Amino acid sequence: QVQLVESGGGLVQAGGSLRLSCAASVSIFSINAMAWYRQAPGKQRELVARITSGGSSNYADSVKGRFTISGDTAKNTVYLRMNSLEPEDTAVYYCNAFRYSTAYWGQGTQVTVSS
Numbered sequence: 001q002v003q004l005v006e007s008g009g010g011l012v013q014a015g016g017s018l019r020l021s022c023a024a025s026v027s028i029f030s031i032n033a034m035a036w037y038r039q040a041p042g043k044q045r046e047l048v049a050r051i052t053s054g055g056s057s058n059y060a061d062s063v064k065g066r067f068t069i070s071g072d073t074a075k076n077t078v079y080l081r082m083n084s085l086e087p088e089d090t091a092v093y094y095c096n097a098f099r100y101s102t103a104y105w106g107q108g109t110q111v112t113v114s115s
Helices: none
Strands: 004-007 010-013 018-024 033-039 046-052 057-059 067-072 077-082 091-099 102-105 109-114
Touching: 004 091, 018 033, 018 091, 018 109, 033 067, 033 077, 046 067, 046 077, 057 067
Parallel strands: 010 109
Antiparallel strands: 004 018, 018 077, 033 046, 033 091, 046 057, 067 077, 091 102, 091 109
């Protein structure tokens, strides 16, 4: 079992920055991959960024060059640094972990970008 706790969401103006954190209850070395998803009102949940235990990362086209996913193994925490935020980035952001063929989700954190 893996518990994930997100933090760092909030209200920011367009062009601003936020950093989301996802703290895992187990060593992230034991997690195959961790990711950030988001879901805007009336839309499907979509992958934003993903990082594997080997350090490889990939991003949605809409956030490439603006968002960066990273991990701190000492803190068992994965971060999502979001720069140059746009109103279209407004959504609930969810942390996801994939470990031993099981997916785990955090409770979500709201990010609102005002124009």
